[in-house]
Amino acid sequence: MAQDSRQAGTQLWGRPPVEPPVRALDDVDQALVHALQIAPRASWTRIGAVVGLDAVTVARRWNRLTEAGAAWISCYPAPVLATAGEGLLAFVEVDCANGSLLTVARALAEQPHVTAVEHVSGDRDLLITVLAPDLAALTRWVTQGLGSMTGIVATRTHLASTVYTEGSRWRLRALDREQIARLADLEPTRGEAPVFPLTDMDHALMAALSTDGRATYRALAETCGASPDTVRRRLGRLFAAGMFQTRCEVARPLSEWPVTVILWGRAAAGQLETVARLVTGVREVRLCAGVTGRHNVLVVAWVKSLADAQRFEVRLNERVPDLEIRDRAVALWLMKVSGHLLDERGYRLGAVPLDVRSAGAVAGG
Template sequence: MAQDSGPTPRSLDHVDQALVHALQITPRASWTRIGAVLGLDAVTVARRWNRLVETGAAWISCHPAPVLAASGQGCLAFVEIDCAPGRLLDVARALAAAPHVVALSHVTGDRDLQLNVMARDPAMLSRWVTHDLATLDGVRAARTHLAGPVHTEGSRWRLRALGRHQVARLAADASRHRTDTPAFVLDELDQRLVTALSVDGRATYRALAEQCGAGPDTVRRRVQRLFAADMLHARCEVARPLSEWPVTVSFWGQVPAARLREVTRRVTGMREVRLCASVISRHNLHLVAWVRSLDDAQRFEVRLAERAADLTVTERAVALWHMKHGGHLLDEEGYRVGVTPLALWREPAASHP
């Protein structure tokens, strides 16, 4: 749970906004480097960040990237759940503790809960759905939509508080650490590191070494290799009331197959879009957008129609409560209160005798 370190912030001052934006560009950069770009000393930057983390206002998450699925080592599904009357909170609490559930929201529309679920492969996903989910008391029905390519996701979203020159300096630092490392098969140590980083994306190499049972130098090489191969994405998240984009809207739509590439290119260029993924289902495209208000949600859909005329939106839903996001647990207002480590490779509990 988050520590009680003073009143929960209801707004971010310009320094905190700049700090969050800097960490969105380079989530694991040293405080010395970030301080240099912001014009502050490292101690001040670290103190500011610790206060944001301890109040649940901001945090660094880390999750497997789309490249992992493309290399045959993971799959993503969007799951809709109908709950029995009066059982929604019980079901949500159980699912929030599940290591395969990356995101969980109470939403409007034709379902009660919407989940993002990651597993090693479709077979493991099937075992999780048929064993863990289907036997969960209070689940009345569930529908699973398997994701295809993910065209954009939340690690690319920015608060936009820094100047152009500051962004360029941080982006140059980040690009120097990128290489053309190809995707590789994860071993047990890599998997343990992914799980540990899902709890704290800024965890030091020494802390990771202690958790994962390996030397700091080995951990450093392994973590750097994971990021260099783009198999792991770290991102700085901020509590939704502090982002000025507090409303989340999900869209399900249909695009002619021949136009899908062009539509996804147009859609992913919209600032509000946090997720755009192809879906192998009755729909073939799923979007998640952050907007400023419920009124703005309708205005966004108008802009979406203008930008991608070939997209027919067939369903839409508003998140009433983000209960889990990137493995991190959130209260009703969107502040972080805990975390469930992600473990894509863990077999469903009910599948064991």
């Protein structure tokens, strides 16, 4: 099975697998990752001051991790955009014809509006996360693009009505309270600034930051054809309104929670908010969203093992008895996460720049 997995990785991403140069995170690496989860774009000088190292050392440490695909920083449209009517988020289950899963996964992963592709266990082959500017664009893509793609047998689309928590809030928990507080002070204040329509420049900034969430203002300016000061001001406004969300990720084998569990559940309409609030308080939970369809709650959690997946469901049921779990799956291979392509072990191989607008440009397969 290990040999099949290595061959699958070669087939899917077009490069032979190699042994990861980083097999474990030491205490300094863990502190650095945790710091960047809190303040992804803070300067190395400030990050170093908190973790007790000089700027050169922390920058060198981070470069080592990123070059190994062990950690990376992404950026993506925040849920507030969908809430304000500036786009939407959908989860699509995909059933593949025999022998076509890798071909379908590759085609989906190459699409800029498909932020995540997961090979999962259970009653579907793939679970994908899709961004679209509006319902019309999503419908057009699902029916004409996805619907005509060779190798797909059936799809089921679930719209996200509300995202109660998502991965950017998850922490490695390697720092103490005082360090966390100092880093939190470095992050821009997200006040009550209203959401505004995204411009072409905003989309260009999103595409660039989605592949490298720490890209400098100068590099972003060159990409967008603007001055660094203009980029700085624009990003300041986007982050202040909570429209862009940065996230520091770590390769799953390097965390204490290498197994991803996906649960579909149902709560009474009048209890959905209360249920969601209780679910988001569970440490293992990475995502909790209200969805449309035969289920109205989607939960994604990280757990320590397959055995722990069952124990997690028991713990969740005890904490949230009003949530009825109706279906479950385990991610066999996280192929794409927030635009970043991963090998079968969870290490980063590359990225596809995100572009929510591409869902409106149908391209069949």
